[in-house]
Amino acid sequence: MIVIIGCNKGGAAKTTTAINIAVALANQGKDVCLVDADAQRSSSRWYAEREENKLKPQITLIEKRDNISQTLKLLNEKFDVVLVDVAGRNSKELITGGTVADMIIAPHQCSQLDLDTLTELQIQVDAIRNLNPNLKVYCYQTMATTNPILRDKERNEFLEFVSEFEDFEILKSIAHYRKVYRDVMSDGRSVVETNNELAKNEVLSLMKEVF
Ligand SMILES: Nc1ncnc2c1ncn2[C@@H]1O[C@H](COP(=O)(O)OP(=O)(O)OP(=O)(O)O)[C@@H](O)[C@H]1O
Ligand SMILES: [Mg+2]
Numbered sequence: 001m002i003v004i005i006g007c008n009k010g011g012a013a014k015t016t017t018a019i020n021i022a023v024a025l026a027n028q029g030k031d032v033c034l035v036d037a038d039a040q041r042s043s044s045r046w047y048a049e050r051e052e053n054k055l056k057p058q059i060t061l062i063e064k065r066d067n068i069s070q071t072l073k074l075l076n077e078k079f080d081v082v083l084v085d086v087a088g089r090n091s092k093e094l095i096t097g098g099t100v101a102d103m104i105i106a107p108h109q110c111s112q113l114d115l116d117t118l119t120e121l122q123i124q125v126d127a128i129r130n131l132n133p134n135l136k137v138y139c140y141q142t143m144a145t146t147n148p149i150l151r152d153k154e155r156n157e158f159l160e161f162v163s164e165f166e167d168f169e170i171l172k173s174i175a176h177y178r179k180v181y182r183d184v185m186s187d188g189r190s191v192v193e194t195n196n197e198l199a200k201n202e203v204l205s206l207m208k209e210v211f
Contacts, residue, residue, distance in 0.1 A: 002072050002075075002100055002102050003084065003103050003105060004086060004094060004097045004101045004105070005084065005106075006084070006098075006105075007108060007114075008088060008090055008094075008117035008120045008121055008124075009088050009108065009113065009117045010089065012088065012107045012108055012142060013143060014086065015043050015046070015085050016107075017105060017175070018034060018043060018083050018085040019046050020181075020191055020192065020203045021203065023059065023189070023193060024190060024192045024203050024204065025207070026057035026058070027057060027192060030081050031079045031081075032059045032060070032080065032082075032083065033060045033062060033078070033079040033083070034059055034061045034062075034083050034084075035062050035064055035071070035082060035085065036062070036063045037063075037064055037065055037084050037085060037086045037087070037091070038065075038086055038087040038091075038093070039065060039087065041063070042185075043061065043085045044061060047059075050188030051188070052188065053188050053189075066096075068084070068093050068096050068097045069100045072100050073100050084097050095127070098128040098132065098135060099128055099132050101135060102134075102136065103135065103137070103210070104125070104135065104137045105171075106121060106138065106139050106168070107140045107141075107175075108140070109143045110144065115161045118161075118162065118165055121168075125168075126167075137168045138170075139165075139169065140173065140174075140206065141155070141170075142175045143175065144177065146176045146178070155174070171209055172205075173202065173205040173210075175199075176202065178196065178198065178199045180196040181199060
């Protein structure tokens with residue numbers, strides 16, 4: 001299975017989503033390959049820390065840029081799940097990867113600047129589906145507020161906006177803004193390896209919904 005974590009906005013939590021799912025899948029016994037397709041190398045740096053700290057379960061990391069479709073197809077023969085972390089903003093990797101992927105998980109914050117980029121994603125998905133008609137596209141709300149007074153209103157705004165795009169499925173799972181998501185990045189861990197049950201359950205809920 002090939003899963004692209006991609007959207008057209010920088011800082012939407014693509015890498016965070018990719019690394020957390022990668023570890024959660026490996027914990028379930030899946031042979032996981034994480035493909036860092038972003039020249040910023042955030043996943044690769046996270047992975048280097050994981051190697052340094054000798055953390056288990058092990059996952060495989062491969063760096064590949066530009067046209068990644070052939071590489072993804074080959075990796076898909078060897079691994080149970082191939083997860084791809086792409087760069088924000090109209091990346092060639094999102095397009096070429098999308099043509100061979102089973103799904104795109106598109107993280108977005110509920111902010112006008114993030115949601116404005118959905119139009120661009122729609123155009124890309126329209127083009128990709130000419131080659132890959134079965135591609136699923138899931139919109140995943142990230143860095144949602146934990147403020148009890150604001151959370152329902154924010155969620156409703158997100159649902160209202162995204163539901164205008166009929167080609168995207170909106171995930172029920174949400175990643176709220178929690179400091180632990182930042183903390184684990186620097187030591188090569190996933191939130192599922194911490195004792196923060198709230199963050200852990202968010203990742204497990206995403207897994208259950210998508211895989
Ligand atoms: N749920 C969350 N709660 C708190 N901080 C978060 C959360 N998700 C991501 N972050 C933080 O937000 C920042 C951006 O996240 P991340 O690097 O995953 O985004 P990205 O989409 O991969 O960015 P880029 O486009 O630069 O690759 C990081 O500092 C990350 O630790
Ligand atoms: Mg990133």
